[in-house]
Amino acid sequence: MMNQIEHSPCAGCHQRCCINYTVTITGYDAWLIATELQRDMREFVVYYPAQKDEPDNFRLDHGEMAFKIALGKGAANGEEQPCIFWLSLPEGYARCSIYPFRPFVCQSYPTFLNEGLVQLRTDVLCPQRSWNMSTMDLPAWRRRLLRYQMEYDIYAYVVERWNDFVARSPADVRYPINLYYSYLIAVYDRLHEMRQTISKAREESILQQWGSCIERRINPLKQLQQNRDQSFGPRWMEFVADLLATIDSASALELEMGTITECLDDMAKPAQEMSVA
């Protein structure tokens, strides 16, 4: 395993990306970190008002305001406020303290997919000449980007189900953010159980198929939701149908049947809200 480690220019950088950015995450990222660290999401997730209309914006009431989730910030270090998981080490070194399960947006930085190809972003904080495509393991980067997009699409659907629930609620109700976090945990626990049954080989094939949808700018979950009568021949479409069914049933159980609203009494601890200028 250790021989497969790709030398990363991040190892010698002063991690400006971990200090300057607000790390927006998906529900899966939040669930994975909470699972791996056995933490309450309120300990490391913040929510902030969305600046533009995007599929991962969630609402807490009937108002105009929509929100996103991000990693919180740690203790201020002079004028800088690094990521909550940023670890300063002796001799000026620093490392991510959740590296093996860091959010997908961090894993894929500083690349993006363009017509199926891995490309380097030009608007990055990395020191000049840090990255060289010829020395990067491009299939691994492509895989990370595909996985990120897949998780983003799944999260968009999870958010949509939540927003539907909020829209159907009485107009004067404002749900606490903690209920949203509990909803995410309940849904992703179910998704995790479902994904456990998928072999590595099938997972790889699903990812490649998802990639072809990304190139056509289609979220397979949305497409399938709109055409539920079509026959699901390809095995990956069966996977998409399973995803939809799992999210739908988890959402119905947790939201419509009120399973997690029973937890409201346990939510006295305030969550962190962050204002973004």
Add this chain to the structure above:
Amino acid sequence: MIPQAVCSTKEMLWLSCWEKRCCSYYTVTLTGSDIWRISKTMQLPPQVFTRYAEAPASAEDGFALDASGKHYWTALAKRDTEEQPPGTCCFLLRPPNGHAHCALGDLRPTVCKSFPSILINGVLCIGDYSGCTCRAWALAHVDIGQETALAQILARERAEYREIVHRWNRRVEQAKQQYSYMEFCNYLMNVYAERDQQTQSLDVA
């Protein structure tokens, strides 16, 4: 609300401990295997996260740096800042809410992973530790099979490290010159890299 645990009971108890006093109370002595694994994966030079201190003459894994007869141990570096309790491990991250976690996770030294279990004459026991503030550990908190396997790995890694240190000490004795701690670390890196390569060649064959 916390997601369903996907780890052992002991791991879950350790992760949920806020203070992690074990990470400041003890000095974590390392084997070469720990140093190699952490250095390689975290892409950090050993001198950044380790410190060395004089070991008692009876220490079987004490390394020499000259022919004076003095031997040393290597341990995880401690953090020396005002915000942290004194003596906190350099890999322990304590966020503003105080719930500390180990940045090494699964990579952490084998002695940390096997805490609080020890093998006495082949029998798994819970050490007589007074450092923990979260609980008094009991065998009921651990999976006996898993813990025994971990303690055996620790014993193997220590035996291998002793052998490697003895070879280094013979080299120092013969050369009759002063070596630096960095040179000792470089020696370890070379030896363990070679060992990994040999293991992989055997796997391929």
